Amino acid sequence: MNKPAPTIDNHSVMFITPRPELTMVEGNGSWLTDNNGKRYLDFLQGWAVNCLGHCNPGMIEALNTQAKKLINPSPAFYNEPMIRLSNLLTENSCFNKVFFANSGAEANEGAIKLARKWGQSNKAGAFEIITFDHSFHGRTLATMSASGKPGWDTMFAPQVPGFPKAELNDIASVKKLVTDKTVAVMIEPVQGEGGVIPSTKEFMQSLRQFTKENNILLIVDEVQAGCGRTGKLFAYQHYDIEPDIMTLGKGIGGGVPLAALMATDAVACFVPGDQGGTYNGNPLMTAVGASVIEQLLAPGFLESVRTKGELLSKELLSISAEFKLEGERGEGLLRALMLSSDIGAKLVELARDRNPEGLLINSPRPNLLRFMPALNVSEAEIRQMCNILRELLKQVS
The missing domain is CATH 3.90.1150.10 (Aspartate Aminotransferase, domain 1)
Structure with a gap:
């Protein structure tokens, strides 16, 4: 029988969501253990974050090794893990350039900025980005405005303008929103928060063809669906298309705060002063990210x-x-x-x-x-969950 744990004194933690009166204290693979000693089969994994489960040995080794060498030299300098992870990502995708961030929302914010910057130089200041009903792109003001989650248009009103909403898997709904102000379309290949709704191959290919013909950028938000979650390294690879911009988060860090904004050479138009971040690309996080991607790419x-x-x-x-x-x-x-x-x-x-x-x-x-189980969940654990x-x-x- 589990022994009762001491009362949790959580008064100093800001209330943002109802939480049960327990504290998670340990994790291993697909299992979490709370302060009462009770175990939980975890098919959340931090909302698709812990792609290799809890306390993955490769990630722990990467953290320990890098922490003894260099943690944060500042983003004013290159560091070895930053370069190694950048190369891993570009060598295994259609993209050429990588900017590292700390969260998926920050990566998506960067994608919005990059698209608008490109529009200033290439489309006479076009800035509108078509997104989709029931989409989820983050919790900054711009990414909430880009999201199609019901009720978010009034939560912190006024919204950031420039995000008309189309219907997923309906190319006609996209076409009717296009104006001379349209610079990009931003889409989750699989809408996660919207209810796990996959884009169809026919729709994604039609969307890519239409955006190319109209000089419109295609941004894929793979914060939830990327990094092996769908069975390919990146979800866009299911559709036989090549987007212009991609964002990654959650799984790329396997549980540490890491995200990425990726772009082709033709679109990577930031100049000094446009983009930055105190911790972005620091070697401690990117060393872990490199371990994650290397494990995902293992035969x-x-x-x-x-x-x-x-x-x-x-x-x-x-x-x-x-x-x-x-x-x-x-x-x-x-x-x-x-x-x-x-x-x-x-x-x-x-x-x-x-x-x-x-x-x-x-x-x-x-x-x-x-x-959203760990990608290395066992077949026995899948059957146990069911x-x-x-x-x-x-x-x-």
């Missing part, structure tokens, strides 16, 4: 993500049929189970509070569950 790793994604999809479809739900969707190991009613929040609570071991899942919409889910669905039904 067979991405293939294993695709295989496990197929297993998770199959298991979720089986659950859907068994409980008369509405199916599943996603790509690789970013998947959602559509529920038949608004029981998502209840299932999340039951899963967390389950004994003797809990389960961590997410419900970005009331009628669906989202799954069996727990069956147990919970029986409780609520």
Whole structure:
């Protein structure tokens, strides 16, 4: 039996979201342990952040080794891990230049600035960026304005102007928004917060063709879908297209604060003074990022993500049929189970509070569950999660 833990004194932590009265103290692979000694099978992984699970040995070694050499020389200088990670990213993508940031929102903010800078020089000051309903690009004022999340247009009004909203997988809805002020289209290949909604290949190819024909940049926000999450190193590679700009976050750092803005040579038009950041590209974080990308590129790793994604999809479809739900969707190991009613929040609570071991899942919409396990999750852990889910669905039904 778990011993009761001391009362948590959390009075100094600013309230931004309801949190359960427990503290996570240890993690290993797909498992978290709280201050009561209770373990949780983690299919959240920090919202797709811990792509290699908790306390990955390669990441720990990279941190320890680099911390003994150099932590932060300032962004006024090159450092070796910054260069090594930049090369890894460009050698395995269609992009030529990389700017490192600390969060996906910051990378997306940089993408907006880069597109507008390019528009000043190449499109007579065009600045509008078409985004999509139900999209999520971050929590800065500009990225919230770019996002299509309901209610965000009034939360911190007035919004930053210049982000008309189209409908995902509807090329006509994009075309009708284009004016002489349009500089770019910004899209998540898989809308994560919107409910794990993949873009279709037909739509993405039509979008790329249309943007090229009209001298409009294509920006892919891969903060959630990138870095192996969909079974390829980058999600755009599923569509046989080459975007102009890509942003990465979450998985690129495997749990440390790291993000990236990538662009082709033709678009990388920043000049000194346009972009910067105190910690951006520091060797401690980029050394970890290099370890993450090297592990993702190891022979067979991405293939294993695709295989496990197929297993998770199959298991979720089986659950859907068994409980008369509405199916599943996603790509690789970013998947959602559509529920038949608004029981998502209840299932999340039951899963967390389950004994003797809990389960961590997410419900970005009331009628669906989202799954973002570590990319090296085992097949046994996938089956274990699905069996727990069956147990919970029986409780609520």
